[in-house]
Amino acid sequence: MALDLSVKLGPLELSSPLMTASGCSGYGKELDRYHDLSVYGALVGKSISREPRLGNPYPRTAETAAGMINAIGLQNEGYEAFIKNTLPKMRSFGPKAVVNVVGHDFDEYVWLVERFDAEDGIAALELNLSCPNVAEGLQFSSEPGPCEQLVAACRTKTKLPLIVKLSPNVADIAGIARAAERGGADAVSAINTLVGMAVNWRTREPLIANYTGGLSGPAIKPVALRCVWQAANAVDIPVIAIGGISNADDVLEFMVAGASAVQLGTILFVEPDAGQTIHAGLKERLIDTGVKRISDLVGTLKSKTPPALSS
Template identity: 40%
Template sequence: MADLSVKFKNLTFKNPIIMASGTFGFGREYNEVYDISQLGGVSGKGLTLNAKPGNNGIRVWETPSGMINSVGLENPGVEGFIEKELPFFEKLDLVRIANVGGGCLEDYIKGVELLNDKDIDIIELNISCPNVKAGGMAFGIKSEVAREVVREVRAVCKKPLVIKLSPNAEDIVEMAKVCEEEGADGVSLVNTFKALAIDIKNRKPVFENVYAGLSGPAIKPIALRMVHEVCKNVSIPVFGMGGITTAEDAIEFIMAGATCVQIGTANFMNPRVGLEIIEGINDFMEKEGIKSLDEIRGII
């Protein structure tokens, strides 16, 4: 077996495969399909300070080589997670990541503070959330707005902090640099792309919120480019994602510089895709005589 392990801070991932937030729940359902402790890590469903019911109307729409979602961060809230989901989540033998979002800075801070003493390994801060106090623009669009969020959360966060970046940022490379400057331990990218679907028979948008998030294989080449650009401009680890469905896709992201990769939409296409990608990376490394991922990481 090749060595697929990955070091991040004081943590060791068994392999570079992490299940992306919002596509894997907290792992409970997928654990009935296979032993998910074979994965490197799981980023749990995005949490907001208070429980959210999610968006009304259609939530998922298939597109060529992808899907658009408007789930709306449906989640049990941080305290609901701690009470109902954490007892299962904390027992998983892998790197456990809590994804935290918020509608205002205070919500981010309170959410992180509640998780500080819980048995999770990493906080992944989702700055693609709309800032309700600033007219709805996402925190992750303008670098200086993101700077304040990262700085304030870093000041209270006691765990390794990874910032999840939106591809809709004005300048994603500058955004990543700002996160590094303010003390982030890593960045993950990319989140979904802002997209639109229209119901031509009813002559209206498919989604009640009009715009929604595009993911899946269709975005991979753009996501790969963004990950490559960010990796060339920051010194902190980058968790790459965006349309990864095969071992070859994952290897591309690692060659572009990613420390680990996250698998999202592919889980809906194939519930066992994580295991297949791990096996595929191992097979590739053995055939190519590669002993460690460090030999190929960032070679492009």
């Protein structure tokens, strides 16, 4: 039997567990010059809102130990230009096109989902409920009630697979994952960035104009692993892992902890061809360990229930 890297995310079938993470590689053309994009099961584009957004003032990115902080603030060309100019190109690269959707409020999310449902060639929608860099970014991912209501309203507007992107900046990510599932999500993705800060003590200035921003990269991997494991144990729908994934071993760690697929984010700023390297690394590791089907590894972490905390 040949190696099988395909995975299923509910109704969404992918030829590879690798996806791009929203906001870290545009909409495909930024990576296409480096290698054949067929190593990706899906490309997830940067968040799209109803109107164009300029984002936050500069500077809005800073390198930090083992990662970066960003406060881009959801800059994007808006729904109309995206449909006309960008979506056709995004679809042409081969991997499935996943559109990441963001709204200022309830009605904007629902409006966007209804519009995207009418477009051809979109494989799934990812609802970004978890941007920490805009005023209203966490209103639907902090409490189960608003999350469930929004997902349920979006569910009525589309038959496309709905992925709900969760925030780590909450007390109980398992509870929010369950709310997304009750609302009708086909999968959850976790995690978005963690709120962080960087300053220059000599100039007494923050490194980014917004003061705080979202921390990403290898620095957040252990937090992401914990969130993915908690979410995967809380819901029956698939979980997509995001957070510091930089090599094939990272991918397999997340899959064993319960992820059905993974997204590559910050690593693509450092190694734009990481998708290719990681895809080759996955095949090598499966051959090494005699695993034929990568999906057989999902959720195989031993002893799912940890011992009780000592008092």
